[in-house]
Amino acid sequence: MKDDLLREATHALRQLPSPSTPFQVNETRRRILGSLHEGDRRRHQRWAFALPLAAVFIGSTAWAGASGKLPEIVKSLASVFTRAGDNEPVQQSPSLPPVSSTRTSGQANRSVAPQPKPAAAASDDTEVSEEARPTADAPVKPSPPPVRPNPPPPRQVQVPREVDAKSEAFDLYKRAHRAHFQKHDCVAAISGYEAYLNAAPQGRFRLEASYNRALCLVRMGHREQARQALRPFAEGRFGTYRQSEAERLLDALAEGDNP
Amino acid sequence: MNSGVGMTLDCLGVDALDTKRSLLSRLQQGDTAAVGEAYDLYHGAVRAFATRLLGDPVLAEDVVHDVFVALPRAVSRFRGESSVKTFLISIAVNHVRHYLRSAKRRRAATRRLSSEPPPSHGEDPERYAERVRMARLLSAALDGLSLDHRVAFVLCEVEERTSREAAAILAVPEATVRTRLFHAKRKLRQRLQREGIR
Numbered sequence: 001m002k003d004d005l006l007r008e009a010t011h012a013l014r015q016l017p018s019p020s021t022p023f024q025v026n027e028t029r030r031r032i033l034g035s036l037h038e039g040d041r042r043r044h045q046r047w048a049f050a051l052p053l054a055a056v057f058i059g060s061t062a063w064a065g066a067s068g069k070l071p072e073i074v075k076s077l078a079s080v081f082t083r084a085g086d087n088e089p090v091q092q093s094p095s096l097p098p099v100s101s102t103r104t105s106g107q108a109n110r111s112v113a114p115q116p117k118p119a120a121a122a123s124d125d126t127e128v129s130e131e132a133r134p135t136a137d138a139p140v141k142p143s144p145p146p147v148r149p150n151p152p153p154p155r156q157v158q159v160p161r162e163v164d165a166k167s168e169a170f171d172l173y174k175r176a177h178r179a180h181f182q183k184h185d186c187v188a189a190i191s192g193y194e195a196y197l198n199a200a201p202q203g204r205f206r207l208e209a210s211y212n213r214a215l216c217l218v219r220m221g222h223r224e225q226a227r228q229a230l231r232p233f234a235e236g237r238f239g240t241y242r243q244s245e246a247e248r249l250l251d252a253l254a255e256g257d258n259p
Numbered sequence: 260m261n262s263g264v265g266m267t268l269d270c271l272g273v274d275a276l277d278t279k280r281s282l283l284s285r286l287q288q289g290d291t292a293a294v295g296e297a298y299d300l301y302h303g304a305v306r307a308f309a310t311r312l313l314g315d316p317v318l319a320e321d322v323v324h325d326v327f328v329a330l331p332r333a334v335s336r337f338r339g340e341s342s343v344k345t346f347l348i349s350i351a352v353n354h355v356r357h358y359l360r361s362a363k364r365r366r367a368a369t370r371r372l373s374s375e376p377p378p379s380h381g382e383d384p385e386r387y388a389e390r391v392r393m394a395r396l397l398s399a400a401l402d403g404l405s406l407d408h409r410v411a412f413v414l415c416e417v418e419e420r421t422s423r424e425a426a427a428i429l430a431v432p433e434a435t436v437r438t439r440l441f442h443a444k445r446k447l448r449q450r451l452q453r454e455g456i457r
Contacts, residue, residue, distance in 0.1 A: 005451070006397075006444065006447060006448055006451065008393060009393040009394065009396060009397040009451065010397065010416045010417055012390040012391070012393040012394040012397070013311060013393075013394040013397050013398060013417055014311075014417050014418070014419075015390065015394075016390075016391065016394045020306060020310075020316060020319075020320065024320060025302065025306075027320075028298075028302070028320050028323050028324055029295065029298050029299075029302070031324050032294065032295075032298060032323075032324050032327045032328055033291060033294070033295055035324070035328045036291045036294055036328060036331070037291065039328075040291065
């Protein structure tokens with residue numbers, strides 16, 4: 001191809017008349033000015049929103065600084081944020097099932113069924129269920145608790161900050177739990193659980209404490225007291241929490257009464 | 260007599276310069292009406308460049324719109340080293356990038372539908388049709404070039420700007436413009452040959 005043909009094509013492209021009509025030209029002008037006005041309007045809106053906010057913030061900060069309340073406000077704000085941050089894990093940790101006097105549908109019960117496991121006693125709680133099952137399956141014989149050959153050593157427990165605030169009640173529960181499942185001292189365990197329930201009637205471990213107390217009563221042969229303690233669980237007042245175990249224990253107690 | 264004409268021209272030049280300065284300062288202050296005035300003065304150049312580069316008048320209108328909407332912000336970068344028209348073309352180069360692909364698609368779609376040449380405005384119809392055909396072929400061949408090569412070709416060959424002007428628009432050295440132009444022309448020749456222009 002000769003170079004002049006490229007030049008000719010270039011010339012043709014250069015000479016091609018603009019297909020834009022005056023209407024299109026004016027329309028584009030109108031669009032441009034419209035876009036600019038819209039941009040201005042948005043900018044004004046942003047300012048109208050941001051300026052009062054900034055003024056309020058600056059004004060209140062200045063007032064707080066002048067009146068000497070700034071450190072206090074900053075401190076309280078910081079504590080609010082810190083508390084909010086601390087609450088998150090607590091909210092995520094298992095909470096107590098709602099105590100209801102009537103049984104709802106199975107699904108609803110199942111939804112409340114996840115049982116609260118104290119972070120500290122999580123490992124020990126597996127022992128609780130293990131402890132409860134044989135008692136439930138077999139007929140209850142009020143006998144001294146079986147001695148375990150090698151009780152596992154107490155594990156290092158990381159106490160969450162929230163629990164730390166109620167450490168006293170929590171310590172009571174821990175002590176009772178240890179007496180129950182490690183030392184197998186039911187008397188100490190019962191008094192420990194009762195002390196915990198008195199100290200924290202709405203505490204996180206109130207259901208565990210009540211149920212474990214009932215287990216201790218069963219073991220010690222205090223049948224009537226044990227029945228009273230187990231009945232709310234069997235009736236489903238705490239959802240399905242330990243319901244079946246409590247029912248079986250009550251049956252076993254009844255069989256023991258009428259051999 | 261001659262000196263009188265010269266004085267008048269000088270006065271006109273000074274007036275134009277003043278108008279330009281005042282327009283620029285109003286643009287820098289964000290005066291929307293100044294954008295309208297700039298549009299009235301320079302839309303033709305921007306539109307022609309965008310149409311030649313994209314080969315699509317509809318998308319060219321969009322480029323013109325974008326260029327003048329971006330002008331109030333972009334004008335803060337303007338140092339007065341080039342003309343306002345050159346500055347606007349440099350803004351258009353930055354905006355045209357977004358439209359290249361869709362321009363190519365649109366042109367491919369409309370090529371099948373628009374085989375009829377536009378009205379010839381009194382020119383010999385056969386000659387005019389041939390010219391339109393060549394322009395369209397060149398426009399299609401430009402699609403095969405990279406944006407850099409394409410812009411260099413349109414600026415230097417179609418719009419007949421010097422390599423210095425093109426370098427100012429593209430913010431690259433003159434030698435780079437010349438190299439791009441060389442490669443663009445080589446590729447265009449090959450493409451036009453394939454299309455059947457011999």
